[in-house]
Amino acid sequence: MATDHAGNVAYATTNITSGDYDSIELLDGEGRRIWSRTLxxxxxxxxxxxxxxxxxxxxxxxxSGTIDLWGGIVSPTRDPMGFLAAIELGSVRIR
Incomplete structure (x- = not known):
């Protein structure tokens, strides 16, 4: 979980029922969802x-394989490998 200077909160979750994916949710300071993405x-x-x-x-x-990191296709050079992605939230739209 992380917060920004405007009071927005970002957190990552794993689907505990299926374990199939991780997601990121971004909430405003009043708890309304602004943005979410699934990996x-x-x-x-x-x-x-x-x-x-x-x-x-x-x-x-x-x-662990080629994935779409929210608009940028990434293919690992070895399996598995780490990644670091920067998401500019100024242009984020609710989906």
Whole structure:
């Protein structure tokens, strides 16, 4: 879980029923969902979240195959390998 200077909260979850995927949720200061994304567990997992001072959400995790990291296709050079993604939330839209 991480918070930014505006009071938004980002957290990562794993589907405990199926264990098939990790997701990231972003909530505003009043608990309303602003944004969410899912990462297929067969291809990777989310391990840590942090905001930079400028409000960029940093996501660290592990890749086990080619995945779409929210608009950027990534293929590991070895299996598995770590990743670090920067998500600019200023242009994020609710989905």
């Amino acid at each position: 297929d567990h067969d291809r990777g997992s989310i391990h840590a979240l942090a905001f930079t001072a400028s409000g960029v959400l940093m996501v660290a995790g592990r890749l």
